[in-house]
Amino acid sequence: MADDARRPFSRRDVLLTATGAAAALAAARPGSAQPPAAAAGSMMGVPFERRDKVRFALVGCGGRGRSLLRDLLGVPGVEVVAVCDVLPDKAARAQDAVEKAGQKRPEAYTKGERHYEELCRRGDLDLVYVATPWRWHVPMAVAAMEGGTHVGVEVPAAVTLEECWQLVDVSEKTRRHCVLLENCCYGWSEMLVLNLVRAGMLGELTHAECAYIHDLRGMELFKTEGEGLWRRAEHVSRNGNLYPTHGLGPVAQYLDIHRGDRFERLVSMSSPSLGLQSYRDRTLAPDDPRRRETYACGDMNTSLIRTARGRTVMLQHDVVSPRPYSRINMVSGTKGTFADYPPRIFFDGQKEEEWEEIHRHEGRKKDGVEDRFEHPLWKRLEKEAETSGHGGMDYVLSWRLVQCLREGLPPDIDVYDAAAWSAPAALSEQSVALGSVPVAFPDFTRGAWAKTRT
Amino acid sequence: MADDARRPFSRRDVLLTATGAAAALAAARPGSAQPPAAAAGSMMGVPFERRDKVRFALVGCGGRGRSLLRDLLGVPGVEVVAVCDVLPDKAARAQDAVEKAGQKRPEAYTKGERHYEELCRRGDLDLVYVATPWRWHVPMAVAAMEGGTHVGVEVPAAVTLEECWQLVDVSEKTRRHCVLLENCCYGWSEMLVLNLVRAGMLGELTHAECAYIHDLRGMELFKTEGEGLWRRAEHVSRNGNLYPTHGLGPVAQYLDIHRGDRFERLVSMSSPSLGLQSYRDRTLAPDDPRRRETYACGDMNTSLIRTARGRTVMLQHDVVSPRPYSRINMVSGTKGTFADYPPRIFFDGQKEEEWEEIHRHEGRKKDGVEDRFEHPLWKRLEKEAETSGHGGMDYVLSWRLVQCLREGLPPDIDVYDAAAWSAPAALSEQSVALGSVPVAFPDFTRGAWAKTRT
Numbered sequence: 001m002a003d004d005a006r007r008p009f010s011r012r013d014v015l016l017t018a019t020g021a022a023a024a025l026a027a028a029r030p031g032s033a034q035p036p037a038a039a040a041g042s043m044m045g046v047p048f049e050r051r052d053k054v055r056f057a058l059v060g061c062g063g064r065g066r067s068l069l070r071d072l073l074g075v076p077g078v079e080v081v082a083v084c085d086v087l088p089d090k091a092a093r094a095q096d097a098v099e100k101a102g103q104k105r106p107e108a109y110t111k112g113e114r115h116y117e118e119l120c121r122r123g124d125l126d127l128v129y130v131a132t133p134w135r136w137h138v139p140m141a142v143a144a145m146e147g148g149t150h151v152g153v154e155v156p157a158a159v160t161l162e163e164c165w166q167l168v169d170v171s172e173k174t175r176r177h178c179v180l181l182e183n184c185c186y187g188w189s190e191m192l193v194l195n196l197v198r199a200g201m202l203g204e205l206t207h208a209e210c211a212y213i214h215d216l217r218g219m220e221l222f223k224t225e226g227e228g229l230w231r232r233a234e235h236v237s238r239n240g241n242l243y244p245t246h247g248l249g250p251v252a253q254y255l256d257i258h259r260g261d262r263f264e265r266l267v268s269m270s271s272p273s274l275g276l277q278s279y280r281d282r283t284l285a286p287d288d289p290r291r292r293e294t295y296a297c298g299d300m301n302t303s304l305i306r307t308a309r310g311r312t313v314m315l316q317h318d319v320v321s322p323r324p325y326s327r328i329n330m331v332s333g334t335k336g337t338f339a340d341y342p343p344r345i346f347f348d349g350q351k352e353e354e355w356e357e358i359h360r361h362e363g364r365k366k367d368g369v370e371d372r373f374e375h376p377l378w379k380r381l382e383k384e385a386e387t388s389g390h391g392g393m394d395y396v397l398s399w400r401l402v403q404c405l406r407e408g409l410p411p412d413i414d415v416y417d418a419a420a421w422s423a424p425a426a427l428s429e430q431s432v433a434l435g436s437v438p439v440a441f442p443d444f445t446r447g448a449w450a451k452t453r454t
Numbered sequence: 455m456a457d458d459a460r461r462p463f464s465r466r467d468v469l470l471t472a473t474g475a476a477a478a479l480a481a482a483r484p485g486s487a488q489p490p491a492a493a494a495g496s497m498m499g500v501p502f503e504r505r506d507k508v509r510f511a512l513v514g515c516g517g518r519g520r521s522l523l524r525d526l527l528g529v530p531g532v533e534v535v536a537v538c539d540v541l542p543d544k545a546a547r548a549q550d551a552v553e554k555a556g557q558k559r560p561e562a563y564t565k566g567e568r569h570y571e572e573l574c575r576r577g578d579l580d581l582v583y584v585a586t587p588w589r590w591h592v593p594m595a596v597a598a599m600e601g602g603t604h605v606g607v608e609v610p611a612a613v614t615l616e617e618c619w620q621l622v623d624v625s626e627k628t629r630r631h632c633v634l635l636e637n638c639c640y641g642w643s644e645m646l647v648l649n650l651v652r653a654g655m656l657g658e659l660t661h662a663e664c665a666y667i668h669d670l671r672g673m674e675l676f677k678t679e680g681e682g683l684w685r686r687a688e689h690v691s692r693n694g695n696l697y698p699t700h701g702l703g704p705v706a707q708y709l710d711i712h713r714g715d716r717f718e719r720l721v722s723m724s725s726p727s728l729g730l731q732s733y734r735d736r737t738l739a740p741d742d743p744r745r746r747e748t749y750a751c752g753d754m755n756t757s758l759i760r761t762a763r764g765r766t767v768m769l770q771h772d773v774v775s776p777r778p779y780s781r782i783n784m785v786s787g788t789k790g791t792f793a794d795y796p797p798r799i800f801f802d803g804q805k806e807e808e809w810e811e812i813h814r815h816e817g818r819k820k821d822g823v824e825d826r827f828e829h830p831l832w833k834r835l836e837k838e839a840e841t842s843g844h845g846g847m848d849y850v851l852s853w854r855l856v857q858c859l860r861e862g863l864p865p866d867i868d869v870y871d872a873a874a875w876s877a878p879a880a881l882s883e884q885s886v887a888l889g890s891v892p893v894a895f896p897d898f899t900r901g902a903w904a905k906t907r908t
Contacts, residue, residue: 203732206725206775207754215807267721267890271660272764278657278788300661300786302768304756304890310726314756314768321660322802323791324809332754334732337777348776353669355778436721436758436892 040172042448043415044258048150048177050408055126057082057106057149059116059140061094063226064154065131067389068181069094071398072129073101074384077406081124084109084116116140120147126405129181130154133230138163145176152179152401155245157418161426161442164419168444171415179401179411180418182249183389184327186396188360189343190250191375193331196338197254199373201347203335205255210247211316211328217279221319222290232276232290235297239270240428241317242297245421247327248315249413254331258416261309262449263441268428270298275320303428305441308449315424345369419444494626496902497869498712502604502631504862508580511536511560511603513570513594515548517680518608519585521843522635523548525852526583527555528838531860535578538563538570570594574601580859583635584608587684592617599630606633606855609699611872615880615896618873622898625869633855633865634872636703637843640850642814643783643797644704645829650792650799651708653827657789657802659709664701665770665782671733675773676744686730686744689751693724694882695771696751699875701781702769703867708785712870715763716903717895722882724752729774757882759895762903769878799823873898 056078058065062085072078080098085091088110099105109115120128120143128144129152130137137153144151157180158164171178184190196202220227221235234242255261276295284291299320305313316328329340336347344355357363358370365371377396378385384399385392404411423442431439443449510532512523516539526532534552539545542564553559563569574582574597582598584591585608592612598605611634612618625632638644650656674681675689688696709715730749738745753774759767770782783794790801798809811817812824819825831850832839838853839846858865877896885893897903 204728269758269760269766271766274658274788304723312723312725321786324807332775334728353778438890
């Protein structure tokens with residue numbers, strides 16, 4: 001072992017940063033630069049004003065918006081007063097649906113891409129849903145809150161960190177809630193796991209995994225309408241986890257994020273970008289202009305998040321590989337582990353070293369985990385949810401939000417959750433661009449995360 | 455948005471490093487400091503000398519060693535000439551097994567913990583297996599190679615990076631092979647996947663996942679004999695992925711690591727350390743001295759590895775949580791995805807968005823993937839492997855290594871693989887200790903990885 005100066009390794013030899021990143025790596029300790037307190041106080045735990053009827057408007061009447069509208073028309077106490085879309089035809093279809101449900105035909109706002117601002121200034125709204133392309137979420141949510149109404153925003157709430165902070169600032173200033181419409185938090189499995197976790201059945205939690213793995217190549221990204229018009233462009237310009245909330249939202253709830261813990265740092269790595277190019281080379285006509293596009297986004301992005309209490313989350317994004325759908329939805333603790341796709345559980349001390357599958361419908365076991373821990377909301381809404389989108393979770397989401405508004409409860413998912421669950425998109429882009437360096441997770445709650453709540 | 459100097463975020467604000475790590479973060483580009491060429495030339499692709507008989511010795515006659523010995527006694531052309539253990543009783547059991555198999559009683563080396571050195575100096579050996587506690591692997595492998603014999607080392611080959619380099623240096627200097635006894639590379643599923651990948655069935659690969667998830671709390675870590683005597687100590691002093699090779703070996707083969715690609719950087723994150731403490735608090739007597747131990751190792755370690763060609767590997771380690779066993783063993787490309795536990799596959803263009811399960815025994819489909827891509831070695835050895843350890847993979851491993859020695863082929867797994875598959879243990883410890891910074895993966899091949907080989 002006499003030969004060279006290479007060994008023993010100094011830390012200097014082993015540590016890597018991407019070219020040019022070294023100067024940017026400050027020695028700041030996580031949390032050393034606490035953001036200032038909100039000018040107007042936190043919105044955390046602030047209840048809605050109680051009301052009997054919820055006067056509702058829909059901004060964005062595409063496929064997603066109209067699906068949300070159908071659910072809301074089945075929720076007691078909702079009065080749809082206005083709809084908005086740049087395409088008059090889509091707004092008209094939404095108006096028709098409202099009339100067909102026995103309500104007065106709502107007013108339509110269809111005069112160009114700024115007409116939503118007039119809708120937001122009506123002054124008679126309790127709740128607006130925003131179901132538009134990602135880049136419009138924040139301007140529309142801000143206009144709604146500044147117009148005096150609470151707002152529900154489709155996922156992700158925001159694209160950049162600046163946008164995340166903007167939502168927090170405006171919510172605190174206007175005292176209006178900005179709720180993320182994260183339907184997956186209301187999934188049958190996810191609510192069952194939340195119940196299991198809160199009952200202590202998995203012991204002290206240490207690790208969770210989640211994802212958005214959904215082959216969208218043909219379904220969305222190369223369509224010549226709807227999301228096909230804008231969503232592929234995100235893959236041209238960005239490289240990271242573009243769509244983190246479906247996986248991360250439920251997991252954040254299991255881990256009591258903003259209820260005694262918070263996301264503190266993130267590292268991220270992307271695989272090569274091959275899926276979209278390979279797909280379009282095989283399927284598009286030789287003269288299709290989309291053949292000249294270049295895609296920046298790696299096929300699989302894997303991010304690791306560490307919380308203030310040291311728990312870890314593995315978060316993935318892949319919408320361009322040939323794979324069956326999965327949000328993983330796994331959580332592990334000192335007494336057991338749950339994992340989804342298919343839903344299954346393992347408890348410490350079990351005789352057989354095998355997962356026990358959990359069944360919502362067929363195969364459901366009497367007195368099994370599914371019976372004992374099914375969430376009360378699902379027991380109550382199973383029937384109404386049956387015909388709703390995404391296995392019923394969409395209906396439960398809207399039913400529950402309307403319930404919070406009518407009964408004067410705080411929302412389940414507030415602006416801090418909306419910001420923290422959306423932020424991994426921008427944070428992963430930064431980490432990937434700099435060679436997988438760790439990046440600090442902003443504390444959108446300005447310190448209020450440490451309070452435990454039930 | 456008027457309020458403060460916090461926004462917009464500079465990169466300096468967002469980037470994090472653990473306290474004290476900043477000074478160590480050099481701006482070195484990956485690969486800028488190429489290690490010097492080997493004094494005596496690479497051992498990559500170097501064939502064994504052809505021989506009829508393989509004169510074999512076993513160092514370490516515990517449970518693992520004797521299981522390997524049983525397999526070797528069933529492989530044609532192997533003559534067991536010596537065994538070694540610090541416990542004479544264990545060596546005697548190994549001697550008995552050899553005699554019972556109809557061979558001459560091998561010589562035993564049992565005089566203290568350095569007696570293996572004498573065994574290695576015999577001068578009449580072709581192959582030594584090292585199946586001892588981790589900290590003894592390198593000194594014993596080095597003694598074997600310096601004594602003129604090829605060596606097969608149990609996993610992990612080495613604990614530190616310095617040890618990894620030592621194996622490489624000694625193998626190159628002595629012109630003896632150091633083969634990692636990574637049995638999982640010879641698993642039925644793993645070899646089938648290798649076959650699928652090499653046939654191009656998954657397209658161009660982008661991402662892989664692997665793990666060692668195995669609840670060892672009761673089985674190994676708290677036993678009062680065997681691995682219980684030393685393995686728990688690794689969890690007291692280290693925090694990272696202590697046991698990477700079972701997952702990473704097969705995946706490295708799918709990705710052509712050291713056959714046109716190499717591992718280039720790694721980031722790692724550990725969850726809190728709760729599992730061992732929680733287990734021993736519930737199961738050990740109040741006055742048991744092990745109750746005073748403190749465990750450094752996080753229950754779940756997740757590491758991300760990026761290759762020179764940009765592919766990504768997610769690598770996990772959890773041996774203390776209540777979960778069923780898994781090595782994940784997943785690989786994804788532009789044309790399909792394979793995942794294990796249970797083994798299943800998805801090909802691009804399939805009608806149903808569902809995995810197709812692959813069956814080795816019951817449920818096996820004629821002309822299915824299992825029939826068309828089962829590895830020829832398995833077709834040939836199925837019967838002999840049946841009674842062997844770990845579902846037969848142990849027998850296939852030893853049979854194949856002996857075949858390479860007898861037919862004068864290069865080994866499937868060489869010293870560079872042994873070093874690169876073992877190195878994530880030390881690299882993950884470094885990354886975790888410094889707050890999940892990226893660390894450079896040493897190029898143990900000194901540049902020879904870039905050559906493609908079949």
